[in-house]
Amino acid sequence: MRYSEEELRKKLQLYFVMGSNNCLKDPEIVLQEAIEGGITFFQFREKGTHAKKGSEKIKLAKKLQAICKQNGIPFIVNDDLELALEIDADGIHIGQEDEDPLKVRKMIGDKLLGISVHNLNEANQALAQGANYLGVGPMYETTTKKDIREVKGPEVIVELRENNLTVPIVGIGGIQKGLIKSVIEAGADGVAVISAISNSENPREAVKDLLEEMK
Numbered sequence: 398m399r400y401s402e403e404e405l406r407k408k409l410q411l412y413f414v415m416g417s418n419n420c421l422k423d424p425e426i427v428l429q430e431a432i433e434g435g436i437t438f439f440q441f442r443e444k445g446t447h448a449k450k451g452s453e454k455i456k457l458a459k460k461l462q463a464i465c466k467q468n469g470i471p472f473i474v475n476d477d478l479e480l481a482l483e484i485d486a487d488g489i490h491i492g493q494e495d496e497d498p499l500k501v502r503k504m505i506g507d508k509l510l511g512i513s514v515h516n517l518n519e520a521n522q523a524l525a526q527g528a529n530y531l532g533v534g535p536m537y538e539t540t541t542k543k544d545i546r547e548v549k550g551p552e553v554i555v556e557l558r559e560n561n562l563t564v565p566i567v568g569i570g571g572i573q574k575g576l577i578k579s580v581i582e583a584g585a586d587g588v589a590v591i592s593a594i595s596n597s598e599n600p601r602e603a604v605k606d607l608l609e610e611m612k
């Protein structure tokens with residue numbers, strides 16, 4: 398793994414997750430401005446209606462990866478193992494219905510592996526399968542992801558910490574201004590956000606506002 402657990406924990410403070418169809422304007426501009434605002438981690442999640450495919454998707458991934466590289470921001474690919482390997486991403490994020498994590502780990506070597514979890518059982522399983530960090534959610538209602546599981550809120554994170562899970566955790570799902578503290582106070586190391594940044598007219602200011610709440 399390219400980061401120690403402690404480095405990873407710090408880096409996961411404000412995790413921007415995005416695809417072109419989440420953005421009001423050019424995704425490269427959105428990412429550039431989000432980085433200027435202070436995001437600390439990035440996931441390319443090209444999914445859903447009007448998502449790019451094939452060579453278009455690869456081209457965009459490479460452009461966003463270059464922007465992250467220039468700024469020392471880890472670049473993670475969502476779901477697409479082939480793409481993550483082809484462009485030598487820093488890691489991959491997979492969900493419960495995606496590839497078997499043990500198979501993914503064999504393919505990615507020491508790259509970062511993030512796994513989405515919804516409860517303590519899935520979290521323990523993800524740890525046993527070598528997850529380097531967990532995405533726990535949905536925290537709050539969201540329309541960004543069509544097939545979300547039941548909204549259980551930050552208390553799931555409280556439960557994981559009460560069960561002595563010390564793995565780096567980000568909360569995700571419906572996180573907007575005013576909701577950050579509830580996720581951090583529950584024990585998350587950071588928050589993962591899509592629309593609060595990607596749907597903003599001013600991603601840089603949106604990021605600054607979110608970071609303001611984490612002080």
Ligand SMILES: Cc1ncsc1CCOP(=O)(O)O
Nearest residue numbers: 539541542570571590591592
């Ligand atoms: C990818 C994902 N996983 C659980 S909720 C969600 C969508 C988060 O999007 P937003 O931050 O806009 O609610």
Ligand SMILES: C=C1C=NC(C(F)(F)F)=NC1=N
Nearest residue numbers: 475490513531532567569589
């Ligand atoms: C469904 C997801 C859940 N969590 C995360 C992350 F924030 F990266 F952990 N990303 C996803 N795509």
Ligand SMILES: [Mg+2]
Nearest residue numbers: 476491492495
């Ligand atoms: Mg998935």
